[in-house]
Amino acid sequence: MSKSDSFVDEKSIRSVGGAEAAVPAYTIDPEAEKRLLRKLDWRLLPLATAIICLNFIDRAAIGNAKIAGLERDLGMAGYDFNIALTVFYVFFVVSEVPSNLLLKRFGTTILAITVIGFGLCTLGSAFVTSYDGLMVTRVFLGISEGGTLPGLTYVLARYYRKKEFILRLSVFFGVGPSLAGAFGGLLASGLLKVGDFGTIKSWRKIFFIEGLLTIVVGIACLYLLPADPRTTKMLNEEERALALARIDAESVVKNQGKKEKATWKLVWRAFNFNTIICSLVYLLLNISFQGLLLFMPTVIAGLGKFTVVMSQLRTVPPFLTAAVWGLIFCYLGLRLRKHAVVMLATMPLVVIGYAISIGTTNADARYAACFLVIAGAIPTGPIVYAWGVGNSAPDTVRAVTTGIIPGIGAIGSIIAVWTYLPFDAPNYRTGNTLNLATSSTIIVVIIVGMVYIIWENAKRERGERNYRLENKSDEEIEQLGYLHPQFRYTL
Template identity: 30%
Template sequence: MNPNNHNPPIMSNLDEKPGSSLTEPYSASEPDSFSDIDEKKLLWKIDLRIIPLFTVLYLLSFLDRGNIGNAKIEGLAESLNLRGMQYNMCLTIFFIFYSSMEIPCNVVLRYVKPKTFIPITMAIWSVVMTLMGTVRNYHQLMAMRALLGIFEAALFPGISYILSIYYKKNEVLVREAIFFSAASMAGAFSGLLAAAISKMNGVGNYEGWRWIFILEGLLTFVVAVIAWFYFPLNPSECSFLTERERKFVVQRVTFSSNNVISKPDRPEEPSRSKPLNEPFEHDKNSPDVELSSPTYSDGPTNLGETHENDKRWILAVFADWQSWCMLMVYYGVVVPLYGISLFTPTIIKSLGHTNTKAQLMSVPIYVVASIYSIAQAWMSDRVGLRSPFLSFNFVCMAIGYTVCICVDPRTNPRVIYAASYIIAIGMYPAFPLVVIWFSNNLSGSYKRAVGMAFQIGIGNLGGAFASNFYRTQDSPRFLLGHSLELGFICGGFFFMMVVIVGYKLSNKRRRDALKRGDYSNYSEAEFLAMGDKSPHFTYRL
């Protein structure tokens, strides 16, 4: 290969079997600038087709896993005669099965169309949810929670990965935040819905908490049936785009990079090609990254990524230092998230409010968190950075939990309630941010699919931890729970700093290696096979 004649191919060097990838590449036999396609209109078209559906699906997912918290304050524990830590074990069993199934589910999604797999699993968990309203004892409740964890596992990592194959790296966070804001809205909606449904107490000789499970399960089933008809196929096959639009979407995502530009939403001008081993000029505002200069992609050094379904990418995830560090960062977010979402109604009730008022007072916390999540994600995509915003989130969470530890809710209940807002403002935006930050820094669509499932799957064991932090005997101060949550937040912040330093050092080493010409004899295929370990891959900070 002569590096001076280098022009990035559109994955023409991959030996991929038809139908084996969610982002099947198109041939690059003739160059195409796609000048006839209005990119903003195309994105809006994709947004309208995908984001509302994903938002509703995730809202119902979070609603169905968390409504047990609402059922508890409506009398679930008393009706089933739950003793000691039995209620907490019902929370824990969900996360054990949920976590263990996420990596297998994302691997399955590489071979089975998500349009088929996700609606089916959703319909099954809706039936489980409905049957939960008929349980009569602790063991039956445990079984239903375990099944719920198994069948909910496919949704979040699955739709997160699907977003990553429809949108560029500087576009995906705000979309993920929009559908993840459904988690915060689920908290609000759950409180409102539970307060209303609990009024059905005695209907059909069922307690009000049973109707929470039954009606919310039936609602999920109806949406699962609708999703069967509207769930999107992969970009190269979806029916709502034209043939040229499908080619353009696959092409622009394949060559999406982490290079930071001053105005990420503004088209850039092409520049002259350079040899693969010659460094590119730096953006004066971003000294740590090379400035890309694409026609429609991100520059002559951007070779795209491989879409091969090689099992070596599974091992690559487990062998990658950033996978384990990002997992620790994720724990610093997800443990407080599940702690607060499962126990907010109980904590507010412990401040002396009635059941219904406790449900309703949790609503505005989630609404505020939802609005801020989307605003922060838009800003992060706009400037092309993740870590500064995540740092702010960790600080907010730490402040909120510190207040909860230091203040006695019996004497200052309003202060504790205000601290809940601070925690939520830090916590809910951080969740999609840490997932997309890791996704941005994985190259190779198979590695990214497995990597996201690894982080989300193993990370969601944090829910099992959190479900045992808040014990009845610790009410109303819950010092043990709050202190443990604060400990995970501090740990997450520490590993975030490790990741930042690691990314900066890696980016510098790669630039230096290119300057020295260490990779001058490498072919494009060899660079693609290296994935995010290629010297032409820049980690996003």
């Protein structure tokens, strides 16, 4: 490679030896950066989207199985179904932060193992013969799925600049669940029409095929998921240097490509006001949305006299619409670099949707409300997540933050599974009223977060946080991250 073709100006590279690179200067060739960005997009985004899509498909498969006879065949009654959903989310919550710390310590092999793990749990659900057996699979499904989203987010955040990150996050986290909702309904309806596989009949076919697909992707992840930017074989030596330079260039304090040591002090520092605001929004969003997501086939089945297959198929259009809508709003977030402003534009759709569901019993109007709720909620998730992760630093704080937000948010999912209860069918007025309240509260919390960021950034502009640099060693200054006086929160 000629000097003119170098990814990073040769003078800016102090050492690039073997598999690791340390980059103290940041003269970056824009054309080389574009080529690297294209390579990252083609290598990372399809795989991340597939993983998240399967993650949500496997999680929501129980909703498709429910209307195909799961409860009848396993002798379930009353609140048994809600309890099974709750158990999943309890173990989902407790596994998220530990999973990300393991990922930081041992690399992306941990992430590939979790994908294989939730594939095996889904596959195993096809063979359960009792409610107790179903509960066991839900426990291990929660443990294995918990680290998927924060793990993928952490991996991608180490390769993309802040301004690039929100759109990439929206692709795999915004579009992924939408495609999962659409594809899951199509797949379930198709599987219910095909012949049985020996003892694998009816709803068991849904778990069997979806679990098998996930295991195949998980095995591929062992070879395809990239390691740390300093050592990944996905990039050549020059590309690794550029990848490190891109991310380090955005840091207030440059760490020269060195690997940061995780400490408990940095772990606890992740629990800051901005992260709590984002976590609260995520929690309320999960209450507002996850219940509808899990009970969508049941809710739609109650809107008319549909066959099981037709109920599954009618779940597809709202999710496909949300996929397009989500990309549009996340792109706006990228262009405007105003996460909060974009969320204030999406959340009213959710509020209006639930208001319609409460205010009328007309089946067509309530089906239209599903479109509004899903279209408003889908982009809000990745945007608030990107807001929290983008405002976290250094690396250990970012790794923990990627687990905290969905971890606390998943508590909302536990609440959500109790919003659509049997006694409230088919209109589910109580659940929709709660969701109207939580989605309205989200708007208030976002405004509080905006006010805090404007206030805190103003104090830093006036030099009122400069005392944090006093009597600090170079290492302590490197670890200040978002506390550094020159760090600015993004709205």
